[in-house]
Amino acid sequence: MSIETATTPSFDYISQLIVRKSAIVIDPGKNYLVESRLLPVARAHGMASLDELVQALQKPGAVALVDEVVDAMTTNESSFFRDLHPFNALREEVIPSLISRRSKERVLNVWSNACSSGQEVYSIAMLIREHFPELAGWRVRLTATDLSKQILQKAQSGIYTQTEINRGLPMPMLLKYFQRDGMHWRISDEIRRMVEFKALNLIEPWPSMLPKMDIVFLRNVLIYFSVDTKKQILDKVHRVMQSDGALFLGGAESTMNLNVKFDRKIIGKATTYLPI
Ligand SMILES: C[S@@+](CC[C@H](N)C(=O)[O-])C[C@H]1O[C@@H](n2cnc3c(N)ncnc32)[C@H](O)[C@@H]1O
Missing domain, CATH: 3.40.50.150 (Vaccinia Virus protein VP39)
Structure with a gap:
């Protein structure tokens, strides 16, 4: 299965979805971030591209997939006694x-x-x-x-x-x-x-x-x-x-x-x- 890069409408759809669900703003030009976080989600669901993932996100009953996508776009960096x-x-x-x-x-x-x-x-x-x-x-x-x-x-x-x-x-x-x-x-x-x-x-x-x-x-x-x-x-x-x-x-x-x-x-x- 070849993995294709996504089209601009797919990036736009994803960044609007993420800001609506979590308030996280994905700045223009951060396509690499969206790809690196979401291609693994697409693959895990047997899809070859972000365009396919976006189609799946728009289907009725995609609630769990939406949660998974929002989850994948969060940055969970943390450490003990961070900044001390x-x-x-x-x-x-x-x-x-x-x-x-x-x-x-x-x-x-x-x-x-x-x-x-x-x-x-x-x-x-x-x-x-x-x-x-x-x-x-x-x-x-x-x-x-x-x-x-x-x-x-x-x-x-x-x-x-x-x-x-x-x-x-x-x-x-x-x-x-x-x-x-x-x-x-x-x-x-x-x-x-x-x-x-x-x-x-x-x-x-x-x-x-x-x-x-x-x-x-x-x-x-x-x-x-x-x-x-x-x-x-x-x-x-x-x-x-x-x-x-x-x-x-x-x-x-x-x-x-x-x-x-x-x-x-x-x-x-x-x-x-x-x-x-
Ligand atoms: C970088 S971590 C910060 C962790 C910890 N507070 C620290 O400073 O080490 C950011 C966290 O914010 C959470 N987050 C992002 N958007 C959120 C939202 N709308 N509501 C609640 N948590 C959110 C993410 O899931 C992520 O775990």
Whole structure:
């Protein structure tokens, strides 16, 4: 079976579908990206080209195929303690000050948004176990959400390759919180049980039962969206946050020029965004 490159209408159809379903903007000229991500999907369904895949996507009942295509267009790059500074800020200032401000309620809600394969939320869970034994009697709720059901399954399994482990996980934490599982490493049940994973598409309505969040990680996902979408999502994040909570964005992201209701605060080498 020969694999053919796609026609321009097929690329247009795919980029419109992706932006409608996920808000991810595929810039013109990124045809190579669409091809490298979607030709394997086409092949897996016995199709020889993206044009054929596009025809199949338009058939009634193609819901599962649409999900698969959107999933394949997400970038799931992540690592343990990614960029380190936000985690230092959590440990040195954000969590200690929340502990003193929430000492009556003894409740802490943390949201890892667009959590991908789970390294971010498990890093937060390990940091809490490691440095805040006083939270043992609290209701600490770590919610982790992503659009991609496939990546959520991986996150939930808590199983990582040696390469993933080598990227950012300190050796003492590996020894303390992971067990060998064949060629892989599996996170301990103690840490896994601290986290609740759920599917959530940032551009669809959010479940109303989300608790008010003290800490929100929304990192390395806004970069894929248009300015309008970034603004809408940050407005929604603002609404689900405690007024004295803290938001963390990715290193290449900021609220600059978005006219949203957050103040910037530098903690050590990290930038946090505080609801106004
Ligand atoms: C690069 S990863 C970021 C992972 C992690 N936050 C980090 O910084 O390491 C981006 C994630 O955003 C998710 N994503 C993309 N569009 C989304 C949307 N509309 N709603 C929810 N998640 C989305 C992708 O599935 C992917 O797992």
